[in-house]
Amino acid sequence: MKLLDLPLELLLIILCCCDVSSVMSASQTNKILHDLASSHIMWISLVEDLRHRGFVDRLSAADVRAMPTLDLVAVVRRLVLGPAAWSPAQSSAERPSRSASHVKLRPAMSPGHPFSQQDVVVLPRGEHVLLNNSRGLECWRVTDGVLVWRYESDRVQAFAADVQDGGESANLVICIGGAPPNHQGVRIVNLNFSTGVAQPLLQTDFVGGTFYLVDPVTPRIFGDFAAVRLQSQSFVVFDWRSQAYCKVGESASHRIALDFIPGHFIATSHERIEVYSMAALAGRWVLAEGPVDLDETKTVALGRHISPVIADSVRPKAREYPTVVVAVQPSPLVHRTFRVWIFLHPTRPQFPGCRGKGRQDDDEPVHLSCFRLGLGPDRAPAALVGAGESKPAPPLQLHRLKTFRTPREVRCITYAGHTLATTDRDHQWAISRATLTPSGSWESVGLVKLKRRPHIAPVVTTYSGAVAYVARRSLIVQYFE
Numbered sequence: 001m002k003l004l005d006l007p008l009e010l011l012l013i014i015l016c017c018c019d020v021s022s023v024m025s026a027s028q029t030n031k032i033l034h035d036l037a038s039s040h041i042m043w044i045s046l047v048e049d050l051r052h053r054g055f056v057d058r059l060s061a062a063d064v065r066a067m068p069t070l071d072l073v074a075v076v077r078r079l080v081l082g083p084a085a086w087s088p089a090q091s092s093a094e095r096p097s098r099s100a101s102h103v104k105l106r107p108a109m110s111p112g113h114p115f116s117q118q119d120v121v122v123l124p125r126g127e128h129v130l131l132n133n134s135r136g137l138e139c140w141r142v143t144d145g146v147l148v149w150r151y152e153s154d155r156v157q158a159f160a161a162d163v164q165d166g167g168e169s170a171n172l173v174i175c176i177g178g179a180p181p182n183h184q185g186v187r188i189v190n191l192n193f194s195t196g197v198a199q200p201l202l203q204t205d206f207v208g209g210t211f212y213l214v215d216p217v218t219p220r221i222f223g224d225f226a227a228v229r230l231q232s233q234s235f236v237v238f239d240w241r242s243q244a245y246c247k248v249g250e251s252a253s254h255r256i257a258l259d260f261i262p263g264h265f266i267a268t269s270h271e272r273i274e275v276y277s278m279a280a281l282a283g284r285w286v287l288a289e290g291p292v293d294l295d296e297t298k299t300v301a302l303g304r305h306i307s308p309v310i311a312d313s314v315r316p317k318a319r320e321y322p323t324v325v326v327a328v329q330p331s332p333l334v335h336r337t338f339r340v341w342i343f344l345h346p347t348r349p350q351f352p353g354c355r356g357k358g359r360q361d362d363d364e365p366v367h368l369s370c371f372r373l374g375l376g377p378d379r380a381p382a383a384l385v386g387a388g389e390s391k392p393a394p395p396l397q398l399h400r401l402k403t404f405r406t407p408r409e410v411r412c413i414t415y416a417g418h419t420l421a422t423t424d425r426d427h428q429w430a431i432s433r434a435t436l437t438p439s440g441s442w443e444s445v446g447l448v449k450l451k452r453r454p455h456i457a458p459v460v461t462t463y464s465g466a467v468a469y470v471a472r473r474s475l476i477v478q479y480f481e
Contacts, residue, residue: 057126082416
């Protein structure tokens with residue numbers, strides 16, 4: 001039986017199991033599949049799947065079902081290209097982009113509390129925001145300004161979140177500073193947004209090592225695993241489900257950045273990007289029982305004790321870059337595919353309110369690379385595997401998309417390649433974009449106007465282009481169309 005011999009209802013069910021890229025490809029094969037791929041119910045299914053996986057902000061299931069087809073297509077287009085107001089045709093120095101709407105939250109803040117950029121995080125789906133202030137780590141609901149949960153502590157130094165269950169909860173990793181200064185801890189909890197209850201998953205205190213808190217993208221958490229970078233240029237990786245940890249680092253003592261993807265972790269230095277299987281750490285985990293002396297914990301040397309599954313050079317010309325930042329962003333178009341941004345700063349950047357010293361020289365460019373990383377399918381089709389044979393592991397693909405040199409300090413970048421940078425005007429920030437076409441370049445797009453002068457550098461969400469910042473003891477989130 002041929003595929004087109006199936007009833008239309010079955011064909012539609014098959015298409016609803018595909019990602020956006022596969023549906024678009026199928027629509028170009030024949031009229032039957034084109035009509036199905038262009039149908040309203042098909043695009044409802046695609047956008048609802050994207051909403052469930054955290055790509056779409058501030059849309060309920062009812063909102064998605066009520067939208068016409070063209071508006072659903074526009075939602076997907078926005079995820080890839082960013083807000084239309086940030087395109088060169090819509091934004092300029094003469095006419096800065098203004099937000100279509102904004103939300104102002106008023107948490108109780110200490111007037112003298114120094115905020116850093118990593119103290120504000122808008123979670124995927126845009127419904128909740130995390131704020132670290134003098135009273136502890138707080139979770140606020142954006143829609144009605146309600147405080148959902150607070151971790152009472154004035155010693156929260158860094159945190160990260162991984163949204164679970166289609167937005168119903170999130171796993172949080174919280175770095176706690178203790179006394180004496182070299183005594184610190186890690187708490188991993190699961191926060192239920194509906195009940196405001198946080199269930200402890202892992203609690204460990206460490207001595208003999210200090211966390212590296214200048215990098216604005218550490219710590220990291222994904223699924224069962226979390227990672228925190230140490231000043232010794234190594235990472236502590238946690239498996240909260242097994243209540244264990246492992247210390248990893250480069251044998252060459254280069255400073256690295258680390259992030260997770262399903263079944264793997266990515267380690268990046270100023271020379272190479274390497275992808276390792278989590279299975280390679282088997283037998284190297286240590287139970288997290290009682291206070292742990294990190295100085296006495298053996299380091300798993302990446303590239304020597306374990307080998308990467310796939311690797312590539314980040315910069316052909318060898319040079320030491322003190323600060324390496326990696327941002328891994330899942331593709332909204334293709335399942336199990338990621339866009340990996342790697343920032344190499346010539347000196348340690350001084351982020352507004354950030355702990356640590358050092359400032360980037362304006363004459364020294366930032367080296368920015370973008371890679372596409374594909375994991376392949378979850379499993380091989382049964383028809384391709386003989387009876388009694390093990391299914392082959394899906395191949396990994398790592399492809400460099402583009403390399404840029406920018407004189408501005410890159411704080412955070414969206415999936416579409418947009419960044420914000422300071423100007424000499426208090427309420428206006430410059431929009432730049434890394435264009436990933438073959439002839440693309442780093443280009444200035446225009447200006448964006450904020451409601452208030454921010455105390456810290458604004459944080460831009462990965463897909464929606466929402467901008468969050470602290471100003472006048474308020475937490476403001478602005479949305480651009």
